[in-house]
Amino acid sequence: MKRFPRFLSPHQHHDTSSKPLLSQQMKPPNKLGRRTRRCLSGCCLIIVSILVIVLLGVLPIGWILSPTNSYFPTDGTGHESVLHVVKNVVVQPDSTEAPVLMSVDIYADAAIGVYMWEHMFKGRLVSKLEGTLQYGFLRQGNINWRFRIGPSITPEAGFPDVEHLVLVLNGRSQEKIKRSQSWLELVPASATVRNVAVVLLGDEHCNNEWLLWYLEGEKYRIRAVFVVYDSKLVDNKKVFQWPLGVATYRGFPQLELTTNDILETRPYLCHFMGTVYSNNSRVDLMKALDTTPLKKKCYIQVRYDWPEQETYQSATDYAKTLQQSDSVLSPVGMNSECYRVYEALSVGSLPVIEDQKAPGVCDTPYRLLREYNVPAMFIGDWDELPGILEYLTSLSDTELLHQRNKIIKWYQKFLLSMRDKFVSVVARNFVL
Secondary structure, X not given: OOOOOOOOOHHHHOOOOOHHHHXXXXXXXXXXXXXXXXXXXXXXXXXXXXXXXXXXXXXXXXHHHOOOOOOOOOOOOOOXXXXXXXXXXXXXXXXXXXXXXXXXXXXXXXXXXXXXXHHHOOOOOEEEOOOOEEXXXXXXXXEEEEEEEOOOOOOOOOOOOOOEEEEEEEOOOHHHHHHHHHHHXXXXXXXXXXXXXXXXXXXXXXXXXXXXXXXOOOOOOEEEEEEEOOOOOOOOOOEEEEOOOOOHHHOOOOXXXXXXXXXXXXXXXXXXXXXXXXXXXXXXXXXXXXXXXXXXXXXXXXXXXXXXOOOHHHHHHHHHHHHOEOEEEEOOOOOOOOHHHHHHHHOOOEEEEEOOOOOOOOOOOOHHHHHOOOOOEEEOOHHHHHXXXXXXXXXXXXXXXXXXXXXXXXXXXXHHHXXXXXXXXXXXXXXX
């Protein structure tokens, strides 16, 4: 086979008669060197390609293009801090980098514990002991949290080997208070419990003075209390307000809204599904609805007797129609604060709240939600309702979508804020 000489440099081309040049020209090429260089180049190209594919598959493209910025974007609505918190939740610190400060056991004897665990902490529950125990475990920050609820969780069973304890108790009736006191009386006899926090489903008229006895001195080791409803005991030093939340005890689910759930036009202008009591403002609500032709655009289902438990069908219908409504009407019940408000917020429906105090010794209605600037409409009288419905019908689909997004973002931020406040108070007061 004829071999071609290598290309000559310009000055070599003009001196082809030189023998040394001819011998240099006709010298066989270094085959081994070329092949080595080609292999090395090919290997480098393959390695670089693999790295690029891995980076594109694992990291968000926005992070790759701008690694100095947080991947969590801002939308100009003031929720940057929320996204930062979400980032911290998703990316848990490695246990070797953040030693566990303590383990906290939550014993829940009221359904508001499920709201705290599943909706705020985003924890999961596993059924044990033939369904008599629901158990969960997670790590939040540098604290290990263990959660228990169910028929097998009783004062008689106690809380063996627990050092840091959270009791979720019910104080709505004398019977419930007596049971809650049984839980608290176990603390002084415990050889292991050092610190206690109480989350209390308070009395609907805010008569929670029975708890003051247990806050005196060190006997019951109570470092902090979180109480539902607008109790005047709240001082934000030792006693803090806690949200009522959704009615987990009646089967209200933790809804996962899809993009279509948010973007689709909702068929109902307003929603009310509940019990109408005699000599109550709910009667006024029904009368106000009867005065406007817009009632036909609302989903209204009333009953006159309050059932202890919902049927599966009624609970399903309630959640489904709530999710299909632009607004939810929330009249005063036994207390001004109502599960319905939190359920509406969770699906992006505008709560229309009757701004009146219920009987009892409670403080300003919806004090906690007002403190966090809840996106809701407060009205003093249901006679204002026809005008509110007319206003809602004047909004474009784009405006309604914007309202819906605002409500959903606010609610998610609120849940995170409540969780972080709870964790902070417990950590600060338990590390003594």
